[in-house]
Amino acid sequence: MKPLNVEICDVTLRDGEQTPGVSFTCEEKQDIAQRLSDIGIDIIEAGFPSVSEYEKRSVRSIVEMDLPSEICCLSRCVQSDIDAAIDCGVDLVSLFFATSDLHIRIKYKKTREEMLDLALGMLDYALDHGIKVRFSAEDASRTDIGFLKEMYAKGAERGANYSSYADTVGCMTPISMYETVLELNEGLKNPLCVHCHNDMGFASANTFTAAQAGAFQLHTTVNGIGERCGNASLEEVLVALRMQGGVDRYDLSALQTLSRTVETYSGIKIAKTKPVVGEHAFCHESGIHIAALIQDRNTYEYYPPEMVGSEQKFILGKHTGRKGLEYILTTLGYTPSPREVDVILERIKSISETKQSITQDVLLSVIAETRQETELKKGSDFDKARTG
Numbered sequence: 001m002k003p004l005n006v007e008i009c010d011v012t013l014r015d016g017e018q019t020p021g022v023s024f025t026c027e028e029k030q031d032i033a034q035r036l037s038d039i040g041i042d043i044i045e046a047g048f049p050s051v052s053e054y055e056k057r058s059v060r061s062i063v064e065m066d067l068p069s070e071i072c073c074l075s076r077c078v079q080s081d082i083d084a085a086i087d088c089g090v091d092l093v094s095l096f097f098a099t100s101d102l103h104i105r106i107k108y109k110k111t112r113e114e115m116l117d118l119a120l121g122m123l124d125y126a127l128d129h130g131i132k133v134r135f136s137a138e139d140a141s142r143t144d145i146g147f148l149k150e151m152y153a154k155g156a157e158r159g160a161n162y163s164s165y166a167d168t169v170g171c172m173t174p175i176s177m178y179e180t181v182l183e184l185n186e187g188l189k190n191p192l193c194v195h196c197h198n199d200m201g202f203a204s205a206n207t208f209t210a211a212q213a214g215a216f217q218l219h220t221t222v223n224g225i226g227e228r229c230g231n232a233s234l235e236e237v238l239v240a241l242r243m244q245g246g247v248d249r250y251d252l253s254a255l256q257t258l259s260r261t262v263e264t265y266s267g268i269k270i271a272k273t274k275p276v277v278g279e280h281a282f283c284h285e286s287g288i289h290i291a292a293l294i295q296d297r298n299t300y301e302y303y304p305p306e307m308v309g310s311e312q313k314f315i316l317g318k319h320t321g322r323k324g325l326e327y328i329l330t331t332l333g334y335t336p337s338p339r340e341v342d343v344i345l346e347r348i349k350s351i352s353e354t355k356q357s358i359t360q361d362v363l364l365s366v367i368a369e370t371r372q373e374t375e376l377k378k379g380s381d382f383d384k385a386r387t388g
């Protein structure tokens, strides 16, 4: 498979921090930046310097870490924002401005032409100060595509390093994203970036589909945190790139620890069923599944847990089968007879049907109970113990 030609700009430290209630300390930002860089993330969006002096210091401190990743920050089309970015010493500034008629009317009270003139003027200002610029259309997905193309073309002509497409309200689907990226890329003179929100649950899918259609820079956040329903998840996009996009240059084995770190610092709990990093991502309970997994892990694991720094777990419950239980008992050091397996299995099923989870402690007490009965009825058939 020819690898997709992409780079990742992770925006956890900026859009991720726009998650309601989330605020990272400078040290937390540095720790996350170091971990992102260790994974091989190409660009780290470190913050929005004009928000506060503390934010500005945090962005500057990440620049001073001198990581192999490029450092980016956000800026409105306002000269003082660009000055703050320059002051922080970032490599790249994301110069954003809303392009949909709705946003232009409600937020700026200007015409399209006035807005475009303002954006191009600020683009020139930033470029004249020797900083790379991502010319970023906010609410691009609800913008007249002709106007968007004109804007990107004018930006590229003036020297913008990237054109960026934000699905700010998450209204795109994989098919509309694919078609839009094909259209925008036609004749575009600089690389296209995509920034997807998750309001319909498509952020990661839209991001990956955009890459398949030719988008170059993909925006992500760790655990998919971000405004409202969040952004495309770094871990989901990286796994899709590895498994379906032929991209193998990122070190995915650090994803679990990165995810837990961001969970702790942000206070945003990850759902158990979250792909790649959720507690259940590699847990199996069904007896049918476990019996097959014991023979060949590919049966029910699309990619190995070790690839993303995780491990396989078998969980006991009402769907447990004999083979799975036997396997778990053996790994715990027991050599159960077939009848002992039956008794333990029956007990586990009836416990789990009362909605109690079968933790390791519960299992050990069931085993102990079963063995005690065996010993009590020493010399007798285990079947008798079972039927009592």
Ligand code: HCA
Residues within 6 Å of the ligand: 015, 094, 096, 136, 137, 138, 139, 164, 165, 166, 167, 168, 195, 197
């Ligand atoms: C916002 C801006 C943005 C896009 C930023 C960018 C969005 O916070 O509204 O393209 O670099 O979602 O539109 O994050």
